[in-house]
Amino acid sequence: MKKTIYPNHTRIFSLLLWFLFITSSITAQNKDNSKVEIFHIQNYFTEAYLVKGNSEKLILIDTGVPVAGYQDSLISAIKKLGFKPENIALAIVTHGHGDHAGNARFLQQNFKTKIAGSKADLNKFTSGKTELSKSEDVSIWGTRLRQYSDLDYPAFTPDIIVENANIDLKKYGFDGKIIPIKGGHTPGDLLILIGDNLFVGDAFVGTFKAQGGGLAPDGHHVREHFYHENRQLADQNLKLIEKIALDNKVKTIYPTHNGPVSTSELTKYIKEEPLLRLLSQQNESLNTEDFRIVSSDENTAVLTYIEAIKLEGKEAKNVFITETYSKEKGSWKMVKKEVN
Numbered sequence: 017m018k019k020t021i022y023p024n025h026t027r028i029f030s031l032l033l034w035f036l037f038i039t040s041s042i043t044a045q046n047k048d049n050s051k052v053e054i055f056h057i058q059n060y061f062t063e064a065y066l067v068k069g070n071s072e073k074l075i076l077i078d079t080g081v082p083v084a085g086y087q088d089s090l091i092s093a094i095k096k097l098g099f100k101p102e103n104i105a106l107a108i109v110t111h112g113h114g115d116h117a118g119n120a121r122f123l124q125q126n127f128k129t130k131i132a133g134s135k136a137d138l139n140k141f142t143s144g145k146t147e148l149s150k151s152e153d154v155s156i157w158g159t160r161l162r163q164y165s166d167l168d169y170p171a172f173t174p175d176i177i178v179e180n181a182n183i184d185l186k187k188y189g190f191d192g193k194i195i196p197i198k199g200g201h202t203p204g205d206l207l208i209l210i211g212d213n214l215f216v217g218d219a220f221v222g223t224f225k226a227q228g229g230g231l232a233p234d235g236h237h238v239r240e241h242f243y244h245e246n247r248q249l250a251d252q253n254l255k256l257i258e259k260i261a262l263d264n265k266v267k268t269i270y271p272t273h274n275g276p277v278s279t280s281e282l283t284k285y286i287k288e289e290p291l292l293r294l295l296s297q298q299n300e301s302l303n304t305e306d307f308r309i310v311s312s313d314e315n316t317a318v319l320t321y322i323e324a325i326k327l328e329g330k331e332a333k334n335v336f337i338t339e340t341y342s343k344e345k346g347s348w349k350m351v352k353k354e355v356n
């Protein structure tokens with residue numbers, strides 16, 4: 017099946033920028049019923065979470081891209097929410113990619129913010145290199161976005177270097193901990209559990225959909241990130257994250273991009289991934305991550321993905337494709353295709 021994919025990368029990048037201009041807030045309940053407020057700062061191709069506990073103290077999870085102007089917009093987003101950047105007791109960078117660690121040095125220098133990061137990504141932090149050449153593209157989105165993603169950023173040394181042991185966040189005023197895992201996205205992937213909220217960096221991402229000729233987040237479903245340094249470990253980590261979530265009665269999981277998602281959505285994704293992989297093999301130009309299962313049972317699967325179509329004389333536009341597959345004599349066949 018021949019697909020028309022986006023005509024050029026500039027268009028994709030601008031589409032991504034177009035939909036990432038939202039700041040939203042989520043209020044969550046802590047285990048002891050104390051209120052934890054979580055603010056999702058989505059700003060210029062990157063995202064961060066600001067977490068507020070019972071005191072004035074704040075925790076920032078990820079710091080955004082090192083692009084000129086973003087430092088100001090991160091700080092103004094924090095101020096607009098009514099908080100002072102000086103009150104960030106700790107900023108945790110979930111891993112050493114530039115769209116997560118990009119402004120760590122800026123925060124250290126300007127607000128004396130303490131930064132926590134994994135020892136396993138120390139080379140990235142101290143060289144200020146994303147080292148994307150170490151990652152493989154795990155979906156067509158990786159290939160499309162690779163040239164924009166290998167960001168260099170101001171080098172820094174974390175104030176708290178996370179090794180193999182969990183770090184208790186009590187000292188920063190939070191009921192929670194930093195959990196280092198054997199990283200698949202990068203070697204230094206960190207998880208952060210605060211109350212019954214689990215932050216997972218780029219262990220996976222939330223989904224987006226085609227809307228009004230562009231892309232819009234529909235961030236409540238799980239999909240694989242576009243890049244991983246060790247895809248096998250990244251796959252295993254989905255099950256580890258699910259276990260940590262279930263053990264700690266976590267209902268909401270926060271991937272840094274396009275989240276949050278519910279724990280049950282992660283369980284659903286883990287269960288459906290083998291079928292996604294199988295069906296994606298039937299379509300030569302699409303990978304698993306470009307599909308999402310809408311519904312499935314033993315004999316029927318309904319899948320969706322985004323496609324750019326170009327009619328003669330017109331601009332290419334993004335459409336949402338729905339395909340229905342049916343199992344016949346043991347193998348899956350597409351029986352219906354709809355374009356919205």
Ligand SMILES: [Zn+2]
Nearest residue numbers: 111113201218
């Ligand atoms: Zn990353």
